Structures are given as C-alpha cells and as structure tokens.
Amino acid sequence: MLLSAPDRTIRRVCIQKFHVVTESGYWNKVDELAALSKDVLTEVHTPGEGVVKACFARRPNYNNLVPALLEIGVCDELLIRCGLSLHIPLRSMSGGITRDLGKMLTNLQGRDCSLKSKYDGHQAQVHCDEHSKVTIFSRHLEVMTDKYLDLVALVPKIRAKGVESLIIEGETLANRARKDVVIGTVKTEVKSIDATSADSGAVSEFFKSATDVRCEGIKVKVLDNLPNPDLPPDDVDADRVLLPPSTPQKRKGAAAAKAKKKSSANDVVVNSKSSTHRKALLATYEPDKRLDFWLEVKKHYNTSADTIDLISVGAWHGISRKCKWWSPILLAVRNSGTGYLEAVTKCISGFSDKFYATNRAKYDPDDGGGTNVNSKPSYIEYGGRPSVWFEPQEVWECALADITLSPTYMAALGLVREERGLSLRFLGFSRVREDKGNEEAGTSDFLAELYGKQQARALQKGEEKIRDAEKEEW
Incomplete structure (x- = not known):
C-alpha cells in the first residue's frame, strides 16, 4: 500500500528501530539513546533519517521498508534492500524554479544546455520490464496506466537495443485524446533549442516565443559536465543515468573531517581552496530532490499582471x-x-x-x-x-x-x-x-x-x- 511519508512518521521509525548508525558505530539500546542530550540525539538520528528518506524516495512502500528496518536497522544495506523496483513508483525529481531569466543565465555560467517549451500537461512515470509489461504513474504516485493505452503499446517498441527494462519520465499533454488513440495520427509540436547560457539573445527570444503561445515557460537542462581542474576526475557517464543514492549530511568537527576524506563515483568533493571555481553539474536523476542542473523558468507575475x-x-x-x-x-x-x-x-x-x-x-x-x-x-x-x-x-x-x-x-x-x-x-x-x-x-x-x-x-x-x-x- 502506497502512503505519503510525513517527516514525523519517518523520524518515529528511525528512533524506534533497534540499530541507528553513528560515526562511531551502532547504538543498540533505546535506553542508551534516551540518556543523550537533545543536540547529541539530533546528530545521532539525522544520518539515519536521511537514509530512510532516501529509501522511501526510491521505493515509497512501507510493506518493504518496515520489515527491512526491523531486520537490519538503519544502515547502508537498507539502500540496497529498498532501492528502485519496477512497477513501484519512485518520487519524482524536480527542477529548480525561477521567474528570473537573467538569474538562470548566471547560474549556468555558460554551460551547454537544452531549452524546451514547458507545456500544460501531466507528468507520467513509465515503467517497462523485460516482458514488456508497462505501468504508468502520476506525479502523486497514482496508477494511471489505463488512461494512456497508446503509451503502453508504444514504450516497448522504442526502447534501445539491449535495454531489457527501463523507467522514464515525461509530460503528457493535457489536451491529448484519452481513448482510441492511433499513434500515427498523433501530432505534437514540441519546440526546443540547444544553446549555451552565454547566448542570452537566443535564450530570451525562445522564452518569449514559448510564453507567446501560452506555455507556462521553458525547461532548461544542462547538457555538459565540463571538468573543473581542481575537482577529482569522474569516469562515470552520468548523463541521463540514475545513480545509486548519495545522502550528504551536515556534520561538524571530527565528523566533517572524516567525511572530507570520503568520495565515490556519485560524490563530488570540492576543495575549499577552489571555492571560486564552478562545481560540476552532473546531469543525474535524484529522486525527491530539486536540483540546479535542471531549471524551470516560468512566466513573470509582474506588477502589470x-x-x-x-x-x-x-x-x-x-x-x-x-x-x-x-x-x-x-x-x-x-x-x-x-x-x-x-x-x-x-x-x-x-x-x-x-x-x-x-x-x-x-x-x-x-x-x-x-x-x-x-x-x-x-x-x-x-x-x-x-x-x-x-x-x-x-x-x-x-x-x-x-x-x-x-x-x-x-x-x-x-x-x-x-x-x-x-x-x-x-x-x-x-x-x-x-x-x-x-x-x-x-x-x-x-x-x-x-x-x-x-x-x-x-x-x-x-x-x-x-x-x-x-x-x-x-
């Protein structure tokens, strides 16, 4: 059964389970936790809470999460036990929202990007397994497969050679037909351009053309990942790839020093000496997050509106x-x-x-x-x-x-x-x-x-x- 996960519910689950991971190891007894001060408790619980939230974002199903918590507690293995699963919806990633086109151009700092009109539509998350079974979910994790039978027939046919299963997200137009849709008769005019954020004139004109035809605005997605010489090399082709979760946490003192020594294929550690250099913007998919390499620039609500x-x-x-x-x-x-x-x-x-x-x-x-x-x-x-x-x-x-x-x-x-x-x-x-x-x-x-x-x-x-x-x- 799919449920919404309020923060208080997740916190309660974290506190009540038998094992909570800390920097020094595991706390095994609830009475030991009860003796700690509020500040220390917060430091102890925050990493575990982040792990549980990351799991729930990838598989929001208590029937999977709670038994795993009871068996192994809050630990890194939980991310594997309760990771992505076909036909169970994950919480969608969102783009950063701005109504300031100039700010968007500044944030991207000249990077290559793709711009697309933001149409009035409904987000669809499509799962397709190796047997060509297709399930479609809405942004609110509701099953809506029966509404889009044309997509059910289409998706298995368009997956690339060698791809057995996939999860994709996209937008279905709000004014599309719902029944008896013939793929050959569907006509979509989706306008997009590739540019750099240095092409301010072209970007501004594209934004204006989108709003002139009553689109909500534009979507801007980073295409490149230009290397920063002060950052460690990244051999992973992360573009359009869903990577295993990384759950950064706020840490202090010795914990922060220890965290700086760690790095993985998914983590970019920025040297404090190079803070003036731009960070790499990895075009990855992070469930239930709002990230800066994917921006939505919406219409202005100005004083003349x-x-x-x-x-x-x-x-x-x-x-x-x-x-x-x-x-x-x-x-x-x-x-x-x-x-x-x-x-x-x-x-x-x-x-x-x-x-x-x-x-x-x-x-x-x-x-x-x-x-x-x-x-x-x-x-x-x-x-x-x-x-x-x-x-x-x-x-x-x-x-x-x-x-x-x-x-x-x-x-x-x-x-x-x-x-x-x-x-x-x-x-x-x-x-x-x-x-x-x-x-x-x-x-x-x-x-x-x-x-x-x-x-x-x-x-x-x-x-x-x-x-x-x-x-x-x-």
Missing part, C-alpha cells in the same frame, strides 16, 4: 517537501447571481513556508474544534475531491498569467462557452485580503471579462506579428 480576489475552499495533502502542509489549495470565484462559489484553479505558487505552516494550523481537521474545516458545502461547485474542505472565510489576492477554457472547472460556465468553464493557469498568490469578506471576492462575471481582454490582446499581438512579417518581406 491582472489580479483577482479568490476564496480558498479546500486543499490536498502536500507531497515531498510539502508533506506537512496543504498543497495545492483549491480556490473559487463567487457567482453573483446564484451566490454559489465556483472552483476555478489549484494554487501552489507564491506561498512561503511560514504561510504554509500557518495555513495548515488554521485548517487542521484534527485540532479538536474543527471550526475551520467541514464536509463539502452544498454551495461549492466542484466535481473533484480535495483531502479537506475549508470553511470559506478568506479572500486571497492572486496574480494570474493566463485564463483558459476548461472542461473541469465550471466557473463562468455559459458566459464564454456553453459547455466550458474558465480556469486560471500559472497563478501566483500575492496576499490575504483581510479587508474583504466572501461577498467582495472576484466574480465569475469579472473572470469572463478578464478572459475577453486576454483574447483581445492575443489577437492584437497576432495582427502585429503579421504586419511585421509583411514589412520584412516587403
């Missing part, structure tokens, strides 16, 4: 780093005619960790009172099933980059299309409007008005491009 006041009405349990909080959060507009609240989007951007913690405490179904959470109110229009429904009481100002027609969200249904509502994409939380109540939140009529303005701007921009092209031709 449209804003709308929305009501928070529900949320889902966060995953990975956000497992202790609510994320994403469901937001709604108000229908001024019926008084109903119409769900319009899920929001994950613009929140600080402090905000997440405060929001989780406010909408906690286990707090005993339950005054801020309830079952689904009859006046909320939404067909999905969040983990928790909020008592609608807060208005949030959000900046938006795009409004799109939606078959899922019914906000403004009939105001723009009879069979489609409107949804917000690339939404960024700005602030809580403590000066406003629910009755002053944005309405579906206002949302339809913003959509009309967006379409008018797109039409004008298209006409300008045609005129520019005609001038160049002339």
Whole structure:
C-alpha cells in the first residue's frame, strides 16, 4: 500500500528501530539513546533519517521498508534492500524554479544546455520490464496506466537495443485524446533549442516565443559536465543515468573531517581552496530532490499582471517537501447571481513556508474544534475531491498569467462557452485580503471579462506579428 511519508512518521521509525548508525558505530539500546542530550540525539538520528528518506524516495512502500528496518536497522544495506523496483513508483525529481531569466543565465555560467517549451500537461512515470509489461504513474504516485493505452503499446517498441527494462519520465499533454488513440495520427509540436547560457539573445527570444503561445515557460537542462581542474576526475557517464543514492549530511568537527576524506563515483568533493571555481553539474536523476542542473523558468507575475480576489475552499495533502502542509489549495470565484462559489484553479505558487505552516494550523481537521474545516458545502461547485474542505472565510489576492477554457472547472460556465468553464493557469498568490469578506471576492462575471481582454490582446499581438512579417518581406 502506497502512503505519503510525513517527516514525523519517518523520524518515529528511525528512533524506534533497534540499530541507528553513528560515526562511531551502532547504538543498540533505546535506553542508551534516551540518556543523550537533545543536540547529541539530533546528530545521532539525522544520518539515519536521511537514509530512510532516501529509501522511501526510491521505493515509497512501507510493506518493504518496515520489515527491512526491523531486520537490519538503519544502515547502508537498507539502500540496497529498498532501492528502485519496477512497477513501484519512485518520487519524482524536480527542477529548480525561477521567474528570473537573467538569474538562470548566471547560474549556468555558460554551460551547454537544452531549452524546451514547458507545456500544460501531466507528468507520467513509465515503467517497462523485460516482458514488456508497462505501468504508468502520476506525479502523486497514482496508477494511471489505463488512461494512456497508446503509451503502453508504444514504450516497448522504442526502447534501445539491449535495454531489457527501463523507467522514464515525461509530460503528457493535457489536451491529448484519452481513448482510441492511433499513434500515427498523433501530432505534437514540441519546440526546443540547444544553446549555451552565454547566448542570452537566443535564450530570451525562445522564452518569449514559448510564453507567446501560452506555455507556462521553458525547461532548461544542462547538457555538459565540463571538468573543473581542481575537482577529482569522474569516469562515470552520468548523463541521463540514475545513480545509486548519495545522502550528504551536515556534520561538524571530527565528523566533517572524516567525511572530507570520503568520495565515490556519485560524490563530488570540492576543495575549499577552489571555492571560486564552478562545481560540476552532473546531469543525474535524484529522486525527491530539486536540483540546479535542471531549471524551470516560468512566466513573470509582474506588477502589470491582472489580479483577482479568490476564496480558498479546500486543499490536498502536500507531497515531498510539502508533506506537512496543504498543497495545492483549491480556490473559487463567487457567482453573483446564484451566490454559489465556483472552483476555478489549484494554487501552489507564491506561498512561503511560514504561510504554509500557518495555513495548515488554521485548517487542521484534527485540532479538536474543527471550526475551520467541514464536509463539502452544498454551495461549492466542484466535481473533484480535495483531502479537506475549508470553511470559506478568506479572500486571497492572486496574480494570474493566463485564463483558459476548461472542461473541469465550471466557473463562468455559459458566459464564454456553453459547455466550458474558465480556469486560471500559472497563478501566483500575492496576499490575504483581510479587508474583504466572501461577498467582495472576484466574480465569475469579472473572470469572463478578464478572459475577453486576454483574447483581445492575443489577437492584437497576432495582427502585429503579421504586419511585421509583411514589412520584412516587403
């Protein structure tokens, strides 16, 4: 059974098991641990906690993890016992996110990279074994094989010669057909370029072209691993390869000195004398991490962007780093005619960790009172099933980059299309409007008005491009 793994659960597992690895060996008795100070306990438990988290990221299944812990405790062998396994989803790696194109160019420091438009789609993790059995998982580790039968048929045919089994990740377009898909009729226009981050003009133009066609932004992936003369040589061809886990930990004193002497094919130890030289950016895959050699540059939510006041009405349990909080959060507009609240989007951007913690405490179904959470109110229009429904009481100002027609969200249904509502994409939380109540939140009529303005701007921009092209031709 696949479960989310809150930090407190992993910590409890680490503490309760019989063997905890330390620099000096193993602690075998719980009473010996109980006699230690809080600071020492933290130092003792942190390495073991890192090992358990690394295992859970690669095989998030308690039925495998707990028996292994009971048998061998927390040690390096656990990483082998509970490593990758076909048809069990691993937690996805994520790219670093920035809305500053200049910062991205600076971070890559002239390296070769590949840029691709970031389309609106669903992440798919595809497992294929030597018998051509295919299983497909979503970002949230849910089985969705039946939704993509065309991929089930395609993947065994495209694996390279000599490859028996594989795990790959990719993006499936949101507007693709779901049933009776014929591979020969599928047409995807995926734009990409290879460049260096020194080609600022080409990179900027590509980013602009992506956002002009309503993409969320671009993905930037490092292609090279230029050697640093002050770094040890690396004979491993790490590009696109999933390596065994390395779990760096913060250490002090003698532990830090001992750690500096260690190195492996997966660890790059930077000499303190060469701190001004750039580090190698290995294009490897690290489950459940957000790394700098893969960047996502998203649309800017600048001061000229449209804003709308929305009501928070529900949320889902966060995953990975956000497992202790609510994320994403469901937001709604108000229908001024019926008084109903119409769900319009899920929001994950613009929140600080402090905000997440405060929001989780406010909408906690286990707090005993339950005054801020309830079952689904009859006046909320939404067909999905969040983990928790909020008592609608807060208005949030959000900046938006795009409004799109939606078959899922019914906000403004009939105001723009009879069979489609409107949804917000690339939404960024700005602030809580403590000066406003629910009755002053944005309405579906206002949302339809913003959509009309967006379409008018797109039409004008298209006409300008045609005129520019005609001038160049002339």
